[in-house]
Amino acid sequence: QVHLVESGGGLVQAGGSLTLSCVPSGRTFSRYTICWFRQAPGKEREFVAGISWIGSSTYYADSVKGRFTISKNNAKNTVYLQMNIMKSEDTAIYYCAAGNVILTNTYYKDYDYWGQGTQVTVSS
Numbered sequence: 001q002v003h004l005v006e007s008g009g010g011l012v013q014a015g016g017s018l019t020l021s022c023v024p025s026g027r028t029f030s031r032y033t034i035c036w037f038r039q040a041p042g043k044e045r046e047f048v049a050g051i052s053w054i055g056s057s058t059y060y061a062d063s064v065k066g067r068f069t070i071s072k073n074n075a076k077n078t079v080y081l082q083m084n085i086m087k088s089e090d091t092a093i094y095y096c097a098a099g100n101v102i103l104t105n106t107y108y109k110d111y112d113y114w115g116q117g118t119q120v121t122v123s124s
Contacts, residue, residue, distance in 0.1 A: 002026035002113045004096045009118030012086055016122075020081040022096030022115060029053045033103050034079045035111065036070065038092035038120075047106035048094070049081060059103045064090075088124040093117040 008020040024034065035050035049070040050059045058070050069082040079096065099111035 002098070004098060004113055004115035006094065006096045006115040006118040009094060009120045011121045011123060014086060014088055014122055014124045016086055017082070017084045018086065018120060019083065020094055020096075020118060020120070022079040022081075023077060024079070024096070024098055024113070025077070029098055031100055032098045033101050033105065034072070035097045035099070036081045037095045037097055037108050037111075038090075039095070039117075040089075040092040043092075045095070045108045047108070050103055050106075051079060052103050057103055061106070083120075086122045088122050090120065091122045092120060094120050 003025050005023045012018045030053055032053050033050050034053060036048040037045050038048050039045040047061050048064055049068055051070045051072055067085045072079045095117045096115040097111040098113040101110050
């Protein structure tokens with residue numbers, strides 16, 4: 001059974017930093033893209049950043065480019081989302097997702113596996 005377990009959410013002040021972690025398990029993800037999505041109250045789920053499991057190429061939404069960094073540690077089988085210079089509009093539930101899709105696919109319905117989500121709140 002596939003699991004994606006997120007951690008690291010919390011409360012941070014505007015301008016601050018936070019790092020999220022995602023540990024995928026239960027299958028081989030060698031052809032998969034691992035992404036972070038987020039969903040704020042009353043809004044659609046939106047793509048944040050993605051990384052290819054092989055090669056570690058990355059892709060970002062324009063709204064986070066230059067502030068967020070997605071990376072992975074193969075030895076720890078963990079994908080990270082480092083969030084810097086955070087803004088109130090970054091407040092949302094953040095989800096880790098995995099899909100057998102190209103890196104630039106930002107459509108959440110194309111992703112097969114999802115974590116339970118972790119709340120991130122940025123206070124202004």
